[in-house]
Amino acid sequence: MAEIRVENVSKAFRGEKIIDGISFEVAGAQLLSLLGPSGAGKTTLLKIIAGLVKPDTGEIFFDGVPVVKVPAEKRGAVLVFQDYLLFPHLTVEQNVAFGLRMAGVPRDKRTKIVAEMLALVDMKGYEHKYPHELSGGQKQRVALARALAVKPRVLLLDEPFSNLDPRLRESMREFTRDLQRRMEMTTILVTHDWEEALMMSDRIAVLINGSIKQVGTPEEVYFRPASLEVAEFLGEKKNYVEGRVKDGVFFCPFGDFPAPQAVDGCYTALIRPEHVRISPGGETSSWMVCDMRFAGGCVYYRVVREGLLLLCAADNTVIYRPGDKVDVSVDFSKAMLFETSFD
Numbered sequence: 001m002a003e004i005r006v007e008n009v010s011k012a013f014r015g016e017k018i019i020d021g022i023s024f025e026v027a028g029a030q031l032l033s034l035l036g037p038s039g040a041g042k043t044t045l046l047k048i049i050a051g052l053v054k055p056d057t058g059e060i061f062f063d064g065v066p067v068v069k070v071p072a073e074k075r076g077a078v079l080v081f082q083d084y085l086l087f088p089h090l091t092v093e094q095n096v097a098f099g100l101r102m103a104g105v106p107r108d109k110r111t112k113i114v115a116e117m118l119a120l121v122d123m124k125g126y127e128h129k130y131p132h133e134l135s136g137g138q139k140q141r142v143a144l145a146r147a148l149a150v151k152p153r154v155l156l157l158d159e160p161f162s163n164l165d166p167r168l169r170e171s172m173r174e175f176t177r178d179l180q181r182r183m184e185m186t187t188i189l190v191t192h193d194w195e196e197a198l199m200m201s202d203r204i205a206v207l208i209n210g211s212i213k214q215v216g217t218p219e220e221v222y223f224r225p226a227s228l229e230v231a232e233f234l235g236e237k238k239n240y241v242e243g244r245v246k247d248g249v250f251f252c253p254f255g256d257f258p259a260p261q262a263v264d265g266c267y268t269a270l271i272r273p274e275h276v277r278i279s280p281g282g283e284t285s286s287w288m289v290c291d292m293r294f295a296g297g298c299v300y301y302r303v304v305r306e307g308l309l310l311l312c313a314a315d316n317t318v319i320y321r322p323g324d325k326v327d328v329s330v331d332f333s334k335a336m337l338f339e340t341s342f343d
């Protein structure tokens with residue numbers, strides 16, 4: 001359960017900067033997600049931590065010890081890729097034992113560790129099967145068992161659930177998080193899936209265009225995104241309302257709202273759909289439902305009024321149909337204001 005510290009790490013490929021002076025820490029036994037869009041540099045950063053790619057500048061510390069000059073096989077970090085990379089010609093048992101054989105662990109000890117690991121990932125009885133005889137989730141668990149068998153100091157997971165169907169993905173997330181907690185394994189999870197990051201992490205580092213835009217707990221990153229860029233990446237579709245702050249009041253097409261903390265200027269207010277309330281309308285109601293999307297526990301609506309469009313997420317107690325007149329109220333106390341330019 002090593003603590004990981006990444007300090008000012010940069011990397012360019014053919015003159016193009018992919019990782020730009022990144023620093024963050026992962027406390028021992030914690031799980032940090034590196035969350036970002038495709039091409040942000042997440043895998044490159046993970047490979048740098050694993051020792052598979054050399055950074056141009058910066059240092060990485062495991063428990064305070066610099067490891068950039070330490071070869072990958074001596075770092076004590078294991079990397080699990082999304083496609084598992086199990087050896088197809090080896091059985092489950094041989095796959096899990098592979099790293100132990102490489103490390104020269106004697107056969108009887110190897111057998112004991114493999115049995116322990118297979119029990120840990122619920123794969124007892126599959127010892128003699130080959131990877132092609134396993135489901136995606138089973139392969140994933142064998143890959144985890146193989147990674148954990150060598151008792152790594154650090155576990156690095158690169159989009160490990162992305163090839164699984166949604167139901168299996170859900171259970172493998174829970175399984176992996178539970179295992180990580182039980183083994184107190186310091187873990188970095190690379191993902192582009194914000195829900196996965198929110199559900200699984202102790203902390204999240206948001207990586208966009210090669211730099212870290214915010215590090216925080218899931219709640220901090222979700223409720224208090226550091227910028228519009230981070231906010232846009234996190235969460236479902238949202239409402240963006242342009243307006244202007246003057247003397248502590250935000251003026252926008254929906255009305256005037258107190259904004260005591262904001263200095264005068266132009267702002268974009270970000271309003272989550274769950275903070276737009278919708279209720280049955282009457283003759284005088286000026287909002288109309290233009291479409292609805294039923295999602296079981298909640299229903300998403302788009303409502304319009306004189307060219308203004310709002311997304312809202314309501315519970316399922318009343319179902320509105322396109323064309324229904326409704327009343328709409330926006331909870332601006334929950335809005336996030338981002339300055340877009342100065343006056």
Ligand SMILES: Nc1ncnc2c1ncn2[C@@H]1O[C@H](COP(=O)(O)OP(=O)(O)OP(=O)(O)O)[C@@H](O)[C@H]1O
Pocket residue numbers: 013014018036037038039040041042043044045192
């Ligand atoms: N060995 C390499 N040589 C040249 N360019 C590379 C190399 N490895 C990665 N890149 C480039 O670096 C950028 C970041 O790639 P990386 O795989 O780290 O992103 P990512 O955030 O993991 O994306 P994804 O989620 O799509 O896997 C991409 O533009 C990629 O083409």
